[in-house]
Amino acid sequence: MRVVLKLSGEALASSARDETIDASVVDHLAREIIAAKEAQDLEICVMVGGGNIWRGATGAMAGMDRATSDTMGMLGTAINALALQDALEQHGQDTRVLSAVAMAQVAEPYIRRRAVRHLEKGRVVVFAAGMGSPYFTTDTSAALRTAEMEAELLLKGTHGGVDGVYDADPRLEPNAVRYDEVSFEEVIAKDLRVMDMTAITFCKDNGIPIRVFDLMGDKTLRRALSGDAVGTLVK
Numbered sequence: 001m002r003v004v005l006k007l008s009g010e011a012l013a014s015s016a017r018d019e020t021i022d023a024s025v026v027d028h029l030a031r032e033i034i035a036a037k038e039a040q041d042l043e044i045c046v047m048v049g050g051g052n053i054w055r056g057a058t059g060a061m062a063g064m065d066r067a068t069s070d071t072m073g074m075l076g077t078a079i080n081a082l083a084l085q086d087a088l089e090q091h092g093q094d095t096r097v098l099s100a101v102a103m104a105q106v107a108e109p110y111i112r113r114r115a116v117r118h119l120e121k122g123r124v125v126v127f128a129a130g131m132g133s134p135y136f137t138t139d140t141s142a143a144l145r146t147a148e149m150e151a152e153l154l155l156k157g158t159h160g161g162v163d164g165v166y167d168a169d170p171r172l173e174p175n176a177v178r179y180d181e182v183s184f185e186e187v188i189a190k191d192l193r194v195m196d197m198t199a200i201t202f203c204k205d206n207g208i209p210i211r212v213f214d215l216m217g218d219k220t221l222r223r224a225l226s227g228d229a230v231g232t233l234v235k
């Protein structure tokens, strides 16, 4: 099975210690990815976000040129990608960072067929710089790469303590109910916060199921990677 895992930049940070990248958190994520990969024949790609470092919208709101600010965000994802690569390789897992923005000294360029080849050779592929275009997010980039890689599933790990998709915000509504499964139509109609709408409609149009789950739960990442029914399946 081939899957794409979307990790938010903030999932690499630590609120407890107020660090941009917390090595122990990244190490935990790397161990889980490796455990899932070793348990079964899995090909894993990771799209890393950059929200722990910079978000394009933040700069734009302060009056910066949006495209420039988004480019800063994309560069932030590259920093996170290198941190994840390092953690995976510390544990002996060969990993390649493929960047959508050329940075020849740092990472390979993203070339679809090369990414597929790395996966076939058992390497974990980490995508950096989203899709390389401003005005997009790494959620949408993850959806795009899932289609390009012909992966079966897009995994969206959350880190804020919300372990799936609810019919209302569970942090505000104590009676909110978590879905085991929910349709794209319902997510769109009720504006349920799964991923940004561009990513959702892309997945809907291309028949890509999304599993939303708690990244930090006990073994939830390895279970989600292995295809277990943790969290919520959007399809």
Ligand code: UDP
Residues within 6 Å of the ligand: 007, 008, 009, 010, 048, 049, 050, 051, 052, 054, 055, 056, 057, 069, 070, 071, 072, 073, 074, 076, 077, 129, 130, 131, 132, 133, 134, 135, 136, 137, 138, 139, 141
């Ligand atoms: N970004 C972009 N194009 C892309 C992917 C990302 O311009 O294809 C920029 C955008 O400014 C975004 C930032 O990179 O705010 C960080 O990515 P994102 O917000 O998706 O990170 P996450 O919230 O997942 O940590």
